[in-house]
Amino acid sequence: MDPAIYNGFLLVAALFFGAAFILTSYRILAGPNSLDRLLGLDGLVAMIQCALATYICWSLDLTVSGAMLVVALLGFISSVSVARFRKKDGT
Template identity: 65%
Template sequence: MDSSLYNTLLLVPASLLAVAFIVTGWRMLVGPNSLDRVLSLDAVVAMVQCALAVYICRTLDTTVTNAMIVVALLGFISTVAITRFRKRDGAQ
């Protein structure tokens, strides 16, 4: 495959991820309740994994796969911990 075509094809998901990061960051800051913030945190974890996958495709360097596994485990553990100890908004 031509190198310029390959780079162009990788530019599309990279730009979509950048837009998704902006929208998700806005939702994390403005979210009307804490559940929206937790969901946006999960979305950020998924987008970081996708960004690392795009990086792997761009550089053909597979050493980042360990970081992808760590991000996935930390995202799962943080989600479980937050949902375990979360109280309803306005509850005491």
């Protein structure tokens, strides 16, 4: 594949990730309750993983894969802990 086309596709993906980060950050900040904020945080963790995978495709550097594993584990642990110890909002 032509490198210009490949970099163009990766640039389009990066622009979509940027827009998704902004929309998800709004959901985290303006969520009416804690479950909406948790859902936004899960989406943000998934987007960070996808953005890191896009970076790996762009740079061909696999040293970031350890960071992807850490982000995945922290996202899972945070979701489980918030879901387990959550109290009703407003009480």
